[in-house]
Amino acid sequence: MVLIAHISDLHVGAPNFKEDILLEAIRQINKLKPDATVITGDLTDNGYYLEFLQAAEYLSDLKGPHIFVPGNHDARHVGNETFEDVFRYRRGTFVMDGLTIIGLDSSEPDLDYGKIGRSQQIWMEDELDRASSRGHIRVIALHHHIIPVPKTGRERNVLADAGDILQSIISKGADLVISGHKHVPPRLEAWRTPSL
Numbered sequence: 001m002v003l004i005a006h007i008s009d010l011h012v013g014a015p016n017f018k019e020d021i022l023l024e025a026i027r028q029i030n031k032l033k034p035d036a037t038v039i040t041g042d043l044t045d046n047g048y049y050l051e052f053l054q055a056a057e058y059l060s061d062l063k064g065p066h067i068f069v070p071g072n073h074d075a076r077h078v079g080n081e082t083f084e085d086v087f088r089y090r091r092g093t094f095v096m097d098g099l100t101i102i103g104l105d106s107s108e109p110d111l112d113y114g115k116i117g118r119s120q121q122i123w124m125e126d127e128l129d130r131a132s133s134r135g136h137i138r139v140i141a142l143h144h145h146i147i148p149v150p151k152t153g154r155e156r157n158v159l160a161d162a163g164d165i166l167q168s169i170i171s172k173g174a175d176l177v178i179s180g181h182k183h184v185p186p187r188l189e190a191w192r193t194p195s196l
């Protein structure tokens, strides 16, 4: 069995960022010992260099392999230019035992909407083919949604090229797609009674 932990939208630097909640999440993830932890973007609130450094320091507490992609907030201001200075990559394929995770960059410089683009789409299709030939479980990770999230109001968060990406993912047979972006926090009671 493969175990993947998924967290998203840390928004380090935001006025309502709560360090204790992130540290507790990291503690629970480390206890679970997942095969990989995926962080689907908005690591920071403003894309400031110091926020990137701070987010990287938090994520360095994760004990197992972890993978991240940028979100729209990470591309704010000059974040689009400096993200790779701290996090080294914006997209990538991560191959583990029986598992391939393909991280996509859906951010656009200083814009909130998301787009994968034709060249990245072709790269994703090739990576899915390679993962299939290895017989791996294939996971796609990206910040923006490909399909709308129920009960979250007027849709304005899906990728600009959602239809094309959805078609590729279905035709290539990805097993799982995980994303962040739309915030749907649990009710307060859930925070008071952590299960781990």
Ligand SMILES: [Fe+2]
Pocket (backbone or CB within 6 Å): 009, 011, 042, 071, 073, 181, 182, 183
């Ligand atoms: Fe976010």
Ligand SMILES: [Fe+2]
Pocket (backbone or CB within 6 Å): 042, 071, 072, 073, 143, 180, 181, 182
């Ligand atoms: Fe976002």
